[in-house]
Amino acid sequence: MSGKSDPPISKATAGGLSAVHPTLKPRDTIPVAPAFTNELNTYQLTLVPKACWKVEDMRFAFDSSFVLPEMKEELALLAELISQHSEEREGVRRKPPLSIFGHADPVGKDDYNKTLSGRRAMAIYAALTRKTEMWERLYTQPFGGDNWGNPAVNAMLGHLGYSSGAPTDRAKAFQRASGLKDDGIVGPRTREKLFLAYMDSLCGENLKLTPEDFLAQGADPNGRGDYQGCSEFNPVRIFSQEEEQKYSRPENKNERNRENAPNRRVMIFLFRPGRKVAPARWPCPAALEGPDACRKRFWSDAQARLANGPARREFKETRDTFACRFYHRFAVNSPCESPLPPPKGFAFLSVIVFFHQQPIADLAVEFFAAGADGKPGAAVGEKVKTDEDGVAKLLKPVPIGNYVCRVQYQPETVVCTVPDIEDPFILVLPIGRPYYDFENDFEFTGRKQR
Amino acid sequence: MPVYHRVTQGEFLAQIAAKYGFRNPATIWDDPRNAQLKKKRKSPHVLMPGDILVIPDKSEKRQEAAVTRVHQFVLDEPKVKLRIALKDWDGEPLKSMECVLKVGSQIYNLTTNAEGVIEEEIPVTATEGTLTIKEMGEEIKLQIGHLDPSSEETGWKARLRNLGYLAEPGEPDAQTLRWALEEFQCNNGLKVDGTCNDQTRAKLENTHGS
Numbered sequence: 001m002s003g004k005s006d007p008p009i010s011k012a013t014a015g016g017l018s019a020v021h022p023t024l025k026p027r028d029t030i031p032v033a034p035a036f037t038n039e040l041n042t043y044q045l046t047l048v049p050k051a052c053w054k055v056e057d058m059r060f061a062f063d064s065s066f067v068l069p070e071m072k073e074e075l076a077l078l079a080e081l082i083s084q085h086s087e088e089r090e091g092v093r094r095k096p097p098l099s100i101f102g103h104a105d106p107v108g109k110d111d112y113n114k115t116l117s118g119r120r121a122m123a124i125y126a127a128l129t130r131k132t133e134m135w136e137r138l139y140t141q142p143f144g145g146d147n148w149g150n151p152a153v154n155a156m157l158g159h160l161g162y163s164s165g166a167p168t169d170r171a172k173a174f175q176r177a178s179g180l181k182d183d184g185i186v187g188p189r190t191r192e193k194l195f196l197a198y199m200d201s202l203c204g205e206n207l208k209l210t211p212e213d214f215l216a217q218g219a220d221p222n223g224r225g226d227y228q229g230c231s232e233f234n235p236v237r238i239f240s241q242e243e244e245q246k247y248s249r250p251e252n253k254n255e256r257n258r259e260n261a262p263n264r265r266v267m268i269f270l271f272r273p274g275r276k277v278a279p280a281r282w283p284c285p286a287a288l289e290g291p292d293a294c295r296k297r298f299w300s301d302a303q304a305r306l307a308n309g310p311a312r313r314e315f316k317e318t319r320d321t322f323a324c325r326f327y328h329r330f331a332v333n334s335p336c337e338s339p340l341p342p343p344k345g346f347a348f349l350s351v352i353v354f355f356h357q358q359p360i361a362d363l364a365v366e367f368f369a370a371g372a373d374g375k376p377g378a379a380v381g382e383k384v385k386t387d388e389d390g391v392a393k394l395l396k397p398v399p400i401g402n403y404v405c406r407v408q409y410q411p412e413t414v415v416c417t418v419p420d421i422e423d424p425f426i427l428v429l430p431i432g433r434p435y436y437d438f439e440n441d442f443e444f445t446g447r448k449q450r
Numbered sequence: 451m452p453v454y455h456r457v458t459q460g461e462f463l464a465q466i467a468a469k470y471g472f473r474n475p476a477t478i479w480d481d482p483r484n485a486q487l488k489k490k491r492k493s494p495h496v497l498m499p500g501d502i503l504v505i506p507d508k509s510e511k512r513q514e515a516a517v518t519r520v521h522q523f524v525l526d527e528p529k530v531k532l533r534i535a536l537k538d539w540d541g542e543p544l545k546s547m548e549c550v551l552k553v554g555s556q557i558y559n560l561t562t563n564a565e566g567v568i569e570e571e572i573p574v575t576a577t578e579g580t581l582t583i584k585e586m587g588e589e590i591k592l593q594i595g596h597l598d599p600s601s602e603e604t605g606w607k608a609r610l611r612n613l614g615y616l617a618e619p620g621e622p623d624a625q626t627l628r629w630a631l632e633e634f635q636c637n638n639g640l641k642v643d644g645t646c647n648d649q650t651r652a653k654l655e656n657t658h659g660s
Binding site: 025026027029030031032033034035036037038039040041042043044045046047048272274277278281296297299300319320325326328329 | 462463464475493494495496530531532533534535536537538539540541542544567572574578581585586587588589590591592593594595596597598608611612613614616617618619625628629632633636642643644657658659660
């Protein structure tokens, strides 16, 4: 188990990931023809991302563009990624230019989703550049379900440590600390200070960008080239016809929402330092524009790509779920859109916890390397919690071998041996037994080769 | 007796002419027996392997010279012009861009003009070279004389590759090829259907410049 170094793979957190794109091999040698009269050869550069960052739906308030405090974790990954891809040139440190793409799920109208996905991209852009006026715009101009309101203010105050007392008292405390008149009313001036303090806290000292750090270098006042929303045009998951029918029934709304979660994401692509685009030549419409310009860039068979078929399609498997051809190229080799399979000799560890045939959420699960006696040895990875489906998964792949997992479940601690499998291993919590041994039920050695 | 020369990959008229000792390649190309090939191929520098070129008999060149002196006849190394337009991802020319062209042992330091074009006379025998654009971090390996006619599959795919629509090495899969064709068609105001029809081929040739 030891001796093998960490696989060169993406870094994941609970709500997102960052990854380096596979290095594009240079084009084959370029065939050229010498001129007989005055003929030319043309060599055109490509615009290919070097790295990517993704944040999931769970880091935004429900149906909203308000960035939740937990995104701090993913933003730390972004800071690291930017620094990793910066280049020193003639004594100047150049950052990799960024472009942000928001994505919505296919529920609701295109136009609505275009705006919502654009607003999410905008919210992140604003946080990175500390443009509080953009947040003020999102705050004062609610859009459908995207209404920041008091919950957002309270979440920000809470995150900044003003968490006790009535909302007015918390606001007053913040105002006093910020040198404002403590009237307890969170108006534009208080919001400006609050947004800035919150952005600073989310991004940290190291992640403070300027419009020049983006792909179009802020050349367009509406952010074309720098941030945009893709509406619902580029889902990573498309339901089967059967699922679509099932989820269209009101009683299945929550399940549909959960199954659609991977589609609601914000992606950032990082390009080579020095690359820039002219907004006029960038095909994507601005974040708050309608989706007409998007359609001009669709695959000729875009409808078929977005259609519900006999089986569910996942982009990571079929690579045919995006309607936008322009986006397709950025994303087709992106580990953020289709996570790389674990490298050879590695696997993902996961476990599903059931109790009385019901998945159990919120249980702490720990994984260990199995000792010679099959008992827990060294801890592997962080402690993880089971989700609503009872699944607990280690985000980092581990070398293939024998592992043991311990599920904390009061009052007993259950220990079992986990084979190396990608599909979750089902652990049934024993009833009334403090220790359960799977030895007779499962093969422990796992697959040696992949 | 004329020679029937079968063109192989990488050959082009000026090079073939030099091989057969012709100072002026047009002598071969303008030979009436090559009329049919001339009609088929727009440029004698973009031939297809397998094309047959008729090499006419050479005519002698007479030079009067005094018998009491030593005369030196120096043949210039035949040269050919190589022109390359460098463009950004969106088709905008890369103007005033410093680049280095290496052909054999020759190193040429060049700067692109307002159309993004570099131009250099290189030895006709050159088969490969590299073009480095430091500013953009690009090192391009050139295969001189290897461009096939756009009417051929290898030819139109090569132009898609040179124009950046096929960015990865090797034979593209169906979706990658479709992507390239549709993006090219979309950017050039053609009907977007992902197939390489005559119109697309003509536009590819036109955009590539050969």
